[in-house]
């Protein structure tokens with residue numbers, strides 16, 4: 001009998017996150033003949049999203065729509081997944097390696113007594129086996145892993161696997177009731193968003209990042225303008241966050257966010273190993289630094305030795321013309 005893949009399709013700000021389509025593509029790569037896919041959509045007022053998601057799934061979309069599910073709550077979401085698992089017995093559960101996936105994935109794995117492979121950046125089939133590649137030692141090495149059996153949970157790092165293409169036969173949408181449990185041990189009252197950026201940092205195709213060289217909160221303005229023109233997001237080094245130039249939600253690195261955009265533009269960032277841990281897998285790295293010896297140039301595909309306050313506005317001006 002074929003395997004059943006269940007993809008948890010994440011919703012944020014009323015939209016389907018791109019990593020949901022990347023997780024579906026991961027399943028398409030891993031699937032063998034006879035395997036089936038179901039997707040799970042959890043949130044509030046998600047009917048249009050269920051129809052959108054159904055275009056990318058061949059099996060079923062389980063939609064669980066309730067005002068209490070608008071904000072992620074670990075217990076509530078796990079309860080929802082338990083309800084889904086009464087309908088469909090998964091062999092493999094796939095989530096994005098996002099804040100939600102990093103939390104919910106292990107909870108699902110514990111519930112299903114499953115093994116887990118996290119932060120997967122590539123998948124390939126080798127005969128009947130599926131090989132998962134994931135970074136190690138802050139991106140300095142990669143390991144390839146495979147499951148030896150049992151139920152499996154996999155989380156996919158955003159921006160590494162192409163999003164799924166629309167399927168030829170849209171999925172059936174199955175709406176499941178959510179019965180709020182009176183016994184939740186904690187509830188999320190509100191989420192205070194610190195980032196004002198229009199584009200989610202972890203999913204942005206282009207990230208413009210500032211370091212201590214930006215010198216002040218105002219110094220981030222030229223970077224914001226460049227990111228705006230490129231429809232990208234603004235990130236930062238820890239030194240810039242520590243100095244109070246920007247919010248910690250923008251921090252990229254070992255103790256911040258991990259980003260893998262198509263283009264990463266590092267402005268006034270020296271390239272410490274802890275920063276590289278969060279961005280070295282970016283497809284193209286451009287560094288702007290006035291010190292030609294700055295270590296960031298060792299990982300950069302393109303380097304500009306110069307003052308960021310001169311270079312960044314020039315780039316913005318040129319990209320505006322395109």
Ligand code: FAD
Pocket residue numbers: 210211212213214236237238239240251252253254255256257267268269270271272273274275278288289290291294306307308309
């Ligand atoms: P600096 O190293 O001070 O570099 C500033 C750069 O700006 C210099 O290269 C300078 O030449 C250049 N510059 C100055 N003025 C200009 C100008 N006008 N134009 C162009 N260039 C200019 N760091 C992270 O980023 N993320 C993390 O997650 C992280 N986690 C850490 C965890 C631990 C346990 C530890 C110990 C450290 C961590 N760090 C992290 C800190 C890290 O070690 C570095 O201190 C930090 O990344 C340095 O930030 P920076 O490159 O902005 O600053």
